[in-house]
Amino acid sequence: QKEVEQNSGPLSVPEGAIASLNCTYSDRGSQSFFWYRQYSGKSPELIMFIYSNGDKEDGRFTAQLNKASQYVSLLIRDSQPSDSATYLCAVGFFGNEKLTFGTGTRLTIIP
Amino acid sequence: GAVVSQHPSRVICKSGTSVKIECRSLDFQATTMFWYRQFPKQSLMLMATSNEGSKATYEQGVEKDKFLINHASLTLSTLTVTSAHPEDSSFYICSAPTSTGAGEQFFGPGTRLTVL
Numbered sequence: 001q002k003e004v005e006q007n008s009g010p011l012s013v014p015e016g017a018i019a020s021l022n023c024t025y026s027d028r029g030s031q032s033f034f035w036y037r038q039y040s041g042k043s044p045e046l047i048m049f050i051y052s053n054g055d056k057e058d059g060r061f062t063a064q065l066n067k068a069s070q071y072v073s074l075l076i077r078d079s080q081p082s083d084s085a086t087y088l089c090a091v092g093f094f095g096n097e098k099l100t101f102g103t104g105t106r107l108t109i110i111p
Numbered sequence: 112g113a114v115v116s117q118h119p120s121r122v123i124c125k126s127g128t129s130v131k132i133e134c135r136s137l138d139f140q141a142t143t144m145f146w147y148r149q150f151p152k153q154s155l156m157l158m159a160t161s162n163e164g165s166k167a168t169y170e171q172g173v174e175k176d177k178f179l180i181n182h183a184s185l186t187l188s189t190l191t192v193t194s195a196h197p198e199d200s201s202f203y204i205c206s207a208p209t210s211t212g213a214g215e216q217f218f219g220p221g222t223r224l225t226v227l
Contacts, residue, residue: 032214043204043218044155088155092214097143099214103154 006102019076023089034090117219134205140185141207149202161188195226
């Protein structure tokens with residue numbers, strides 16, 4: 001059974017601080033890793049993807065991947081109230097379009 | 112990013128009726144699309160994989176005769192909830208992967224189904 005684990009939260013972070021969201025996965029052969037943001041009542045939107053070990057930065061967002069530890073994280077710098085949402089981690093394999101989603105972490109940015 | 116549309120965005124129907132939801136990839140072709148269901152404050156649940164030109168693949172526990180999927184073209188998949196009942200009320204979301212093969216999926220805006 002392929003599993004993706006996330007702390008459901010809620011995670012509360014003061015505005016302007018760094019929010020750190022974590023995800024672990026069970027299948028060591030996983031190759032592609034995605035972070036989606038889902039606002040209440042809306043569908044998920046893709047924020048970032050990462051395939052290689054290390055960090056990948058895009059604006060205020062940084063994805064970190066450690067395949068040895070089977071761990072992927074998302075850092076949000078200078079957190080804004082508009083970042084308040086549920087963040088979904090998803091894991092997949094190249095050539096297989098199906099993704100396994102975690103249950104999501106609810107993030108609240110406190111003004 | 113790639114654009115996926117869904118129609119309708121919201122539907123209210125009486126128990127026993129059938130409801131069809133359309134999912135379209137607007138600027139790319141999708142041989143595969145995915146259908147998810149999400150109950151309030153719960154995670155996404157994959158219902159089935161829609162395959163253009165062949166039968167859909169359903170996840171365990173999803174009734175294929177109740178949730179009919181037709182992938183009519185490279186840009187259109189439909190989900191029909193047959194004989195809907197109040198327990199089918201949920202948020203139905205489709206997604207389509209891009210052609211990169213790396214698994215990026217783009218989601219439609221979702222359809223809120225309420226069965227009275």
